Amino acid sequence: MLKTIKTPLTVLTILAILCVSVFTIVISIKEHENLYRESVTKDLDGLSENLSNDLVTLIANETSDFELLTVLLRLDRYANVKYAGVYAEQGTKLTSYIGNAQGDLGGWEKLTLTQLRDKYPLGMSIDKANLIAFKVIGDKRLPQGYLLIVNDLDKPLSISKRNMLVNILPLVLIAVFVSLLLTYLLLNKLLKPLIQLSHFANSVRKTKDYSLRPESKGYFEIAKLTANIEAMMDTTSEQLEKNKEYTRQLLDQQKAMERLANFDSLTGLPNRQFFVETLRVELARAKREKSDVALLFFDLDGFKNINDSFGHEVGDKLLVQVGQKVRGYLRDGDVISRLGGDEFLVLLHNNPDQYVLANIADRIINGLKDSFEIDEWKLSVGASIGIARASESNFNLSEFISNADLAMYRSKLEGRGKYTVFVGSMMEDAKRKMQIAGAIEDAIRNNHFKVYYQPKVNADGHTMGYEALIRWIDEDLGFVSPAEFIPIAEQSGKISAITSWVMTRVFTELPDFVKENPNIKVSMNLSAIDIKNKSLFTEIQTKMSQYQVAAENIEFEVTESAYLENFEQANQVFSNLQKMGCTIALDDFGTGYSSLAYLTQISLDTLKIDKQFVDNLGHSDSSTLITSAIIDMANRLELQICAEGVETREQADFLISQGCQQLQGYFFGRPAPLEDVLSKYN
Template sequence: MNFPDPCNAVAEAAELGCVIDHLRDVVFRIDGLGSWRFLNRAWTDLTGHALADSLGSDFLQHVHPLDRDGAEARFQRFMAQAQEPLRHRLRLLRRDGSFVWVEASLRQVLDAQGQPLGLTGTLADVGERLRTEEQLRLAATVFNGAGEGIAVTDPHGRIVDVNAAFEAITGYRREQVLGRNPSVLSSGRHDKAFYQAMWAELVDKGAWSGEIWNRRADGALLAELLRITAVRDAQGRHTHYVAIFSDITGLKRQQETLERLAHYDALTGLPNRVLLTDRLEQLIAQASRRREQLAVCYLDLDGFKDVNDAWGHAAGDELLVQAAERMRQVLRPTDTVARLGGDEFALLLDHATSEAMVFGVAERVLAALGEPYLLERCSARVTTSIGIALYPQHGHTPGHLLRNADQAMLRAKRLGKNHACFVTEDEMGVSERERHALALRQALHAGELLLVYQPKVDARTRRPEGVEALLRWQHPERGLLSPGDFLVQVQGLELECEIDAWVLEQGVAQLGRWAREGVALSLSINLSASALLQPQLAERVAGLVAEHGVPPGRLELEVLETAALADLSAVVRTMEGCARAGVSFALDDFGTGYSSLHYLRQLPVKTVKIDQGFVRRMLSDAGDMHIVRAVIGLAGAFGVRTVAEGVETASCAQALTELGCDALQGYGIARPMPVAALAQWLAAQGDGA
């Protein structure tokens, strides 16, 4: 009969104990009273507690206080009746006071009669697993809750997942794109070279970002601001690509609308002064190379003001549209007709072989524009005065040619209108413009210039928030003149800066008086391009503000977009210098100049003023309504306030308020008025001025 060798049993037990001590997980045994009876060395590694200090102690004292009640209840239930092995997560306290999450695997220990003696099992550190699970949950929440569209592809470009925003933006359901290439979204607007360059940068740098045109599931174009990032494994191999994009279609549409306004007249669709000047520069260069002539014709509609006064702006606009179409029909495809503003137009005639040829075109234009206009509410007839300048005889630059043609047009009016006149030698000498400038300088020194003030109100409350200072000339013979009647002729002259300086000084002085009287009004003052580009402007404005005690935020300077863009870096420095003195800037007639997002980002302006031409027609013209909505939306995107000029009716004011415009200005609010009348108007509004 063979008996077990006691020595072998001891050796096996020792070997087993050694194995248990080297296990990563804690192996434990708890007696029926809840005291530790056995713990391997992993216990000390996990908690920092020495085995000798822990054995014999109550296991609950090592359990986190927030988990003790639950752990004790489970221990009691498990001891009371036989159960299947139990898994339970809880926190154990470390010696240093911190805690560690563990997963306990428990099993009953029974005596020979099957009665429970205690529990045995293991404790596994699951802290890292829980942190990983938390990160995965967080990532999933971000992925599914992000407002940007997200698509994940494998290294071969096949889509493996998309989020809810991807479905909402593109219109494709997740199951429709899984396993497919992102080219399913391609719009066809980018060529092969575009995508090759994109992937070359992505492979080389691990990321690519930019604007891209794709197409929605319904076929509509989709503009995206897209960033693609490569995901690498530990060996640096690309395992996935993550594309994150936002929908900028609306913003791009607004930008396209405003960029078109930079070069085309909104009413007639003709090129505006900016595009005309650009084309004229090109034609001058071509004519110089070919040694040919070209002609510049300056047109003004005689009697147009009478149509406006008699039948209103809508009828006048309709007449301008018809006149533009008549000129298109008369001219050759290579010629250009442009609207300069109001009822003034310009023609560019390339290959002007002779004066007779140019005069023949002018006569056809006179005849076409002289025919009756059948308008919605009336029939009207106007004539036209045309001035003609030839290159190179009458000038070598766009400005010179246009000025001389303008002088010839004024002579055509003096000759009885409905005439076409070429530039004369006299008009190329001392011009009427220079004579006008002399008279205006005398008016400045004689005290004939004055300021009136037009209120602006909050669009929602209709409460007065400020006024705009407007220049007037009390002419001894012609009566009270608006700036359009006398300032245009001195643009670019030194006199223009002198008048700006006078307006600035008078306006700031009045603003200081209001501040001392307790009238909390802001004041807007218009600046010309010449004044804006003066290097000492910021210093002068700061000095005036300090001299008259103007509180910060009360003075706003208005500039035209085209003025601000003449020397962008210099203008930004001037604006920033004025801002340090508490003076802000507004872009006037926004939408009629360059209207570029690039410039709106760079210029530190706080307000844009929507041109009154768009505002007046917005309720009757869907195109103008779209422009107004686009300007308000664009301003909101950049955190800039909007002021609508030319508000003449309550319905127009209400529509602007609903579109989100911030402030209103126009005859429907209040007409420009002297200081005394303004005080009475403010009192009537309840401001107590």
């Protein structure tokens, strides 16, 4: 049997080597043909170009045919030239040459110039077995004649291929022989273990001794076959062990599935499902025993910026470290769970008193202020915590978690990095937010919003512009401050509709300002969400065209944080607006970012000094110094500077003395509706 296997393997290997060798020779011949044609074409192209250049003067001087023929006789040195001819521009054949190449001329000497032009393009071409050089003598725009050279291509190519075969065939035969010899030796070596394995199987069959093992392992599939034979011989003794291993694996899988079902795969903390079930049991027990349960709800301040700046992998590692760190601040028996994203819940057992709750919350907040080292980065986050008790929600599970959530958001609204204990009034605040969110759309539709205008003055006290500010007085809700409804509109996805409404109202009322002062400039605020809106620029452009608004009268304001949060998109939008003629102001400058490098990269016309710096002028040396530095920097960058919140003459005088060009605040005028503003012009 082995001889039968060995023979076809040897034959197949020989055939494969021969096929590869033949294929290689064929490819080599083809490549040789291509290289030969390229070489001959380049040589003939250069030769014909030289001859045509030498013929220019002879034809121009109308020399004899003999002198022309003398030039063509240079072709005697080239064995493959069949025919050459020189033709006048009028079509007359001036002279011809019969070359050294043997064979039929093919009627070349009978072709007229007209026939040559019709049949062959100028330059180099191939016609059957011939290489044709058909060149203009003289300038192509004013030809003095034409040169035709016909070179035999087929016969020299055949000779060249034959010579190549004579040179490489012995080497190929030697290589084939060596390959066959090596293949034969290799097959012998590879198949030897198989022969030994056959003998071993025969021995086992005769002796029934399953403790025997093959001496040679072999290679590749033979090694695998040897291993399989060993495995079969071990089947009886190993079967019980395999069953035990299988049972252990099933138990491990069951534990893993339970862990996946109850624990967060990233942090290893209890997940939402497990925590909720645990909390449900604790609420039932506390209600039955007339006790109470405390819950902490916290999320990470600044986590989104870390995710955006360093990537989700770094963010995930940060969450793992946060979970480990917070777990160290808790008591035995307390349960921490990752709710999702960067939100965490902590169940505090044994109904801790207010002191214990405050102590644990402070430890978490202060502990998370320390830097985390992740992938050679030092990262800082904070925590905002909400605390709730089950009794406040009548032991209702969803309301209990919601109360802690509301308290946590109150911590965020009041400055982050703190904790807040839930009280009943927060529920009223939440209801009011829901009412406001539901009423915004109706307010837009029915024009319940109003636009008030606050003046901006120059150093001489003359009004040079206004800032458009939205106001809302609702029949049911009363006066709703922009500080209250703008964040709600952003969260509910309605801020873009409000921005669109304000633009429409300002563009409608702008002609009344322009009539009184053609150079007036009215500014409007854009939010971070507006900047993300890909259709923002198109909408502004459309509305300005619809209401025939001059771009020079319009300014758009955006806060520093909103600009930098959407840096590239904001730059593109504001650059396009500036090209139209609008100006751009950066609001709340200096309150959010410590780096000033971005000022050299943004599209900007005006910096607005935040009110918190103006309020402290004369009271805080650092605020006074910072304000002066901002004004000086803006002037050096050739930017306009506008100070907000000016409420006293002392503040105004100081700002003007430092070079501030625009002032805005209650000292110069409060926001007022259009009719009140226009009445001042009358």
